[in-house]
Amino acid sequence: MPGFVVAQPLVFGLANGAAFGLVAIGLVLIYKSSRVFNFAAGEFVTLGAFGTYVGSSVVKLPYPLAMVVGVLFGTAAGLATERLVVRPLNDRPKVTVLVATAAVAIVLIPFELMIGKVKPFPARPAIHGVGVKILGVYVSPQQMLIMLALALSAIGLAWFFGRTDLGLATLATSQEPTASRLVGIRLNRISLLTWGTAGFLGGLAGVLLPPVTSNFTAGFGTTSVLISAFTAAVLGGMTSIPGAFVGGIVVGIVQAMAQFNVNKLPGLHDLPGPNSVAILVVLVGVLLVRPTGILGKEA
Amino acid sequence: MATTLERPVEPPSARAGTDRGQRPSPAGWAARGGVVVALALISLLYVFSNKEFRSDALAAAVVLAIGALSLNVLVGYAGQISLGHQAFIGVGAFTSAYVISQSNQSFYVGLVAGAIVGGLQAVVLGLVALRVRGLYFALVTLAWGFVGENSIFRSRGLTGGGAGQPAPRPGGFTTDRAYLLICVIALTVVLLIDWRLVASKAGRALQAVRESPQVAANYGVNVRAYTLFAFGVSGVYAGIAGALFASQRTNVVAVDFTFALIALPYLIVTVVGGLRRRGGIVLFALVYILGQQYLPDLAKHLHNRFIIDNAGFVVQATSGVLAILTLIFQPDGLGTVTAPIGRWLKGEPFVFGSRGGAGAEGLSVRP
Amino acid sequence: MSVLETHDVAIRFGGLQALSGVTLDVGEFEIVGLIGPNGAGKTTAFNCITGFYRPQTGRIVFKGEDVSELGPHVRSARGMGRTFQNVGLVKTASVLENMLTAQHSNVSYGAVAGMLGSPSSIATERELRARADAILQLLHLDHLRDLPVRGLSYGTLKRVEIATALATDPDLLLLDEPSSGMGPEEAHQLGDELLALRGEFELSILMIEHHVPLVLRACDYVYVLNFGQLLTEGLPHDVRNHPEVVAAYLGEEAPLAEAEAEAAEATR
Secondary structure (H helix, E strand, C coil): CCCCCCHHHHHHHHHHHHHHHHHHHHHHHHHHHHCCCCCCHHHHHHHHHHHHHHHHHHCCCCHHHHHHHHHHHHHHHHHHHHHHHHHHHCCCCHHHHHHHHHHHHHHHHHHHHHHHCCCCEECCCCCCCCCEEECCEEECHHHHHHHHHHHHHHHHHHHHHHHCHHHHHHHHHHHCHHHHHHCCCCHHHHHHHHHHHHHHHHHHHHHHCHHHHCEECCCHHHHHHHHHHHHHHHHCCCCCHHHHHHHHHHHHHHHHHHHHHHHHCCCCCCCCCHHHHHHHHHHHHHHHHCCCCCCCCCC | CCCCCCCCCCCHHHHHHCCCCCCCCHHHHHHHHHHHHHHHHHHHHHHHHCCHHHHHHHHHHHHHHHHHHHHHHHHHHHCCCCCCHHHHHHHHHHHHHHHHHCCCCCHHHHHHHHHHHHHHHHHHHHHHHHHCCHHHHHHHHHHHHHHHHHCHHHCHHHHCHHHCEECCCCCCCCCHHHHHHHHHHHHHHHHHHHHHHHHCHHHHHHHHHHHCHHHHHHCCCCHHHHHHHHHHHHHHHHHHHHHHHHHHHCEECHHHCCHHHHHHHHHHHHHHHCCCCHHHHHHHHHHHHHHHHHHHHHHHHHCCHHHHHHHHHHHHHHHHHHHHHHHHHCCCCCHHHHHHHHHHHCCCCCCCCCCCCCCCCCCCCCC | CEEEEEEEEEEEECCEEEEEEEEEEEECCCEEEEECCCCCCHHHHHHHHHCCCCCCEEEEEECCEECCCCCHHHHHHHCEEECCCCCCCCCCCEHHHHHHHHCHHHCCCCHHHHHCCCHHHHHHHHHHHHHHHHHHHHCCCHHHCCCECCCCCHHHHHHHHHHHHHHCCCCEEEEECCCCCCCHHHHHHHHHHHHHHHHHHCCEEEEECCCHHHHHHHCCEEEEEECCEEEEEECHHHHHCCHHHHHHHECEECHHHHHHHHHHHHHC
């Protein structure tokens, strides 16, 4: 195929996809434990980015500490959402909870806009350097860092849910909430843990992703990460952590390929926003053809 | 019909739940008429005693109300969900603008075109909804919204790209006050249609479909057709809202139709106003826009620079909090207040709160 | 002439053969019983007849036409009125609203005309209400007219459901355990009522029923299902004494013996 680029979108896609994968794992955790679709997840990401910005550029902390602040912002947002919004709606239809989590985004986005306006915030990479040349493309240290974070998170969570008591208890609540309560598992704590972890993962993605493009805008987590992460989770069948991991990478690469190559297809040379179209195509395609996901077992 | 059947099953005291037969006295009707006239006078007084631009804000509120009523058809009546209403509204706006400025048609042709194309895009989305159920469909609407926002509305041929597409107001209605009149007429028409929708066979069919597709089918309702019908109606309302939006701004650009500026606030207005509560939805649309208008004035008195600069954001964040509180504590939203007033105006006694068990159904979606 | 014929209907769910070779016939103005132990496939048969399930083999013929490929709403519109085992009503709506919704197929105006408030739609709405009121009155349910369905007792709901099924203007009424939630006395009266309704509305009725005195009182003919197959068929009194039917019910809580006693009580 003439003019198609492969290596560069592959690298971009892997790095972005790793961030989508982190958020997708958070979505899967919440869905597994309570069958809730968390539409606030995007803002956990934005808060992660925002926390880092505040830590490094406003409070002038050393950069690694600023990153910790970012992750803490995300985690706190996850915990607060659970405690203030999700728990009071425990026994309501799941769509009510969905709309409530969307409302969390509605509350957070204007706050970010009040402080930052519509201009982009600068975001500097955690590690400076030229990067390594792979397949003729430079891979920046930041991109490698995201992929490493995703790999570590996935391994860590797989260990947590497969080996630890708390992890197993969390899985048990998702299968049998009543039975779990009977054997003494405290659902509220599990719920808090799940949302905290989702907030942590979202915050981590928010800390790591913006430096790749060197800036971010208010609400970017909702407008440019959320739907990709959800699509990743759906690709993985909504309940599989490894599925969400792989789904994130797949979505990242598909989007980057679309961004780089769609305009080279006949008749599509000036299609704006090819990555948004790609997401819709992938999402609707999966839901129509294989609603149980491609990589997971159950939807 | 004579019958040999006899056997009352419930004690006659069950009749206490009905208010049939109690019509208001002439004085009662006069009081009701007085309230309506007073409200109309206050509205007119407000419009004409105020600066011209306040009319523009009111027009924006009316547009928001129609858009939220569109969402109400999907979420409230059909038990579907849309998180991509920026696409619904935007399609109407750009269609109307294109028809007016590229095809040199009148504003009214643009309005009708916007309504039709808005309805069609919604029906296409509805076809997906027939196959993809519940929460997963919410994701599809989200993705569709972003396709509108990032792709369709940025396509230069259709929308004029970054410069946008001009959408002049109709001759004789170019001032803000005159244009407000057009918006109010459109809202009145939409409200009347919506009222008849609920009171006629389609509304009842949708209620059955929303609650149990099985019961609906058993009553003879074509579940798929009525689901598509609801999408179509919602799309037509949204198309009207979009067309009015376009000419209220007189020029439409893609950045007006974002998730944060349209989809989320419209959803909030629908939820806080109250699902299936027309009055509540219109009222909160007014509160939402006028709040953004008057908050800066209030802040000036308090010498609060921050609020003066960020009134829009403050109102949005506050509304988000209100939405969460509504979902938790009062599923009928502002409808809890407006519905009893509406019933009173129709001649029933004034009883505060929701009627019977039929009110506080809250938000539900077909599984 | 038959109102309903099923020919060799079979359906399987995964490994479970829920129905096989079910052939039954409901004649005009007949009341036909469909009995059998729990899990015999009676409700599954109803779902095949009314179109909620598509049988893998077999045909459903209604009023002389093959309706096997038609959706449930079309079969309802053509004259099948059905009640459900666990109450098929719109629970957030009032009794009257359910009665109006149930007349959906007989509403002469279109959905759009109704939305635009056409004069004919408003006149029709008035007629729908009148018809709903008439049926409610006939069933002595008019005092419940404006109450929300949610909150009514189970036995009352079963009766309201019969009213809504009648409102669909059926030629064939399919009743799924109409007497559940009612005491023996009430159930017996239901038999008289069904006989009267048949005359009033010119109905044929197919009903799933456990309450044997009601079956004996109302039914002209009975089919017995067991493990998804027809065990036997015949006149109610013959079927009751059929040895295989008695055997099929063994292990169940011997409804026949109880029923005899009740029947004796009721006819005394």
